[in-house]
Amino acid sequence: MEFFQKRRVRILMFGWELPPFNSGGLGTACYGLTKSLSNKGMEISFVLPKKVNLNLDFMKLIFGETDDMPMNPLFSNPYLSSKSSKEALKSKSLYYANSLIGEVLRYASVAGDIAKKENFDVIHAHDWLTMRAGIEAKKATGKPLIVQVHATEFDRTGGNNNQLIYELEKEGMEAADIVITVSNYTKGKVVEHYGINPNKIRVVHNGVDFEDYGVNELSELKRKNKIVLFLGRITLQKGPDYFIYAAKKVLDYMEDVLFIVAGSGDMQEFMINKSIELGISDKVLFTGFLRGADIEKAYKMADVYVVPSVSEPFGITPLESISKGTPVILSKQSGVSEVINHCLKVDFWDVNELANKIISVLQYPSLKNCLKEHGLMEVKKITWDAPAQRCIDIYNELLEVKC
Amino acid sequence: MVSVCFYFQVHQPYRVRKYPVFDIGKKTDYFSDNSESNLNNEKILKKVATKCYLNANKVILDLIKKHPQFKVAYSFSGVILDQFIEFYPEVLDSFRELVKTGNVEILSETYYHSLSFLFDKEEFKEQVREHNKKIKKLFDYTPKVFRNTELIYNNDLAKTVEEMGYEGVIAEGADHILGWKSPNFVYQPLNSKIKLLLKNYKLSDDIAFRFSERSWESWPLTTEKFSEWVNGHNGSGDVINLFMDYETLGEHQWEETGIFDFLRALPQKILEHPDNNFKTPSEVIRDYPSRGELDFPYFVSWADVERDLSAWHSNQMQQSSMNSLYALKEDVLKTKDPEIIKTWRKLQTSDHFYYMCTKWFEDGDVHKYFNPYESPYEAFINFMNVLNDLKLRVSKKEINENSVFPEEFKKYPEIEGID
Structure with missing residues (x-):
């Protein structure tokens, strides 16, 4: 344990969003995790697909947006429901270049260059939105890749999968050296539906930072x-x-x-x-x-x-x-x-x-x-402290194998 | 001289089945789970009988035949005797055979393994009387020594059972009561003549809890080691009281752990020391004088690290469900309906409240292990729903009693078990 604590791991992390510019739990989770990792002495370079007006003192932010390939704001919300994503995909004009998937692939296309410019020990990518970016970074640098599964296509659609998204997920999990799932429940899905070897899956439950708005009035x-x-x-x-x-x-x-x-x-x-x-x-x-x-x-x-x-x-x-x-x-x-x-x-x-x-x-x-x-x-007792420590242990596990 | 005194508790509750609110007013089969779950009383009883009762009875019978000096005591709850009769009469037969040897003592307790002493002394006495009748009927035996549910004990309990005519009573040898005193002597409660036997919890738990625990420094526990520890008290104690759940043998400690081999070999090892012998509780009381008075102002039990009432009566669910249950007493008894009264009493079994205990995290997983429900909350919900149905039946009964009702239906047979 002590040994793990001493090492300052440098992490290149691919995210999709951070609060307050977020539409769902993924951004909140990334924020809580990175903050706690940083408190434990880890050095994080956090990549976002598009530029946001955000400055954080605990990690470096990198934006994967170039002037010639801007992000389409319409598709920054990954929480398309089963119905609306199906509709989006039905429409041919939206199907590829301009779709959410298009944004995901564009993000991936700049990831290799970003990775080459940074100094880091491990790559950590979150969900299908950033997995391809993680793979590109791994290709460019040969550093170990961790992909973290916060949700699968099966959770989002109840089985009416978008085949492309499913394939991006599967490809990411297969390319990863270690897959982190946020629960045993999700681990089960990853094994069952994606055929991933359970030995390379680690479960890291989320933590939570509670906000308090001091609401006291009770409704009539x-x-x-x-x-x-x-x-x-x-x-x-x-x-x-x-x-x-x-x-x-x-x-x-x-x-x-x-x-x-x-x-x-x-x-x-x-x-x-x-x-x-x-x-x-x-x-x-x-x-x-x-x-x-x-x-x-x-x-x-x-x-x-x-x-x-x-x-x-x-x-x-x-x-x-x-x-x-x-x-x-x-x-x-x-x-x-x-x-x-x-x-x-x-x-x-x-x-x-x-x-x-x-x-x-x-x-x-x-x-x-x-x-x-x-x-x-x-x-x-459910804070981000324990999940961050679990991640650090996983980073070290990978780096030791490498040595 | 050291006497070894074994007492085994034999008890299984009637667990309440999954009983959703929607069953209230419709179904009265509260204890009849027939699923594969651990709420299925028949299934559990048969499992425990096969793993423990029948095997252990055979070992003990053989031991008595081999060593006529070997003796044990049992305390049977009334509700397990009912279940033997209902689900597995052969088990009762094998206990009867043991009792016939004359080397077996039976202790007295409340029929329903209840916490009635804490709430209603009259109800407590009634349940002890019912238990006595049952023991007399099934075993032709009259107990002289009393043990209360889960060894719940204080000065007042001692006084009460003394007045009821008992010669001895059993309690946990809790450190916070004993202080520097040893549990290995006979005592007397404050201002009482009745004699008090105290569980040697260290040596008892070495068998009951630690026997198969590989991280324990004394694992594996051999009869040589154990008899040495017993011999160590020679000269500094009169009696080693080894009190435990009978399910220790084969159910909590599986046969594969070697628990039966240990039991088979233990009497001989103990008797190798010429000063050692085996005695039943009433023989201990007869043969050893009291070495002093012991003051138990507060309730002590044999449960958990606290040795108090918190396993059954610490959170709001336990408190409110118990209060609601005992608040029904008058109305229930007024119905004079034996089935309703029996059901009300079956709901008093302490296990129902143990299942609602939320102390899991402090006490490791012991509570979880013994809980057939998914959580204490599930236990509470099912219990309260059942209690509400019972309440409804009681109130309907009152209406019926007040209306025109054929006279012959008002006469009920004497309250008895399911035999």
């Missing part, structure tokens, strides 16, 4: 109602349909429960129509996409936060909710369920059990209080 709604929260992209991956079916079962059993859906996505229309069809539209409220303090407000007004994801490689929001004192019912098909004990877990498809657990939390205050009390203690 709360006075007369119990509140059940869904928060996240309203897409197939997040299981919003199971949420609606469970809501119906809960409302058949007890009154004065409101179901709040916070977020946006291509299944919102489905959810609205379904709630009308089931006769519960007066009990299901849609807030639209929330940010920052509003998210905190949503957590704090809720009695329970439900995460019925069909497939969730990790999932930070449950940890955030618990940190705000709101208990969580979590799909077992999620990586985060590997790191927290003090929550309720269900199979996403088991609507009866989901409803049973929602009712139980609403009905039994001692259950809610125990979950809250123990959950708060447990999430405090």
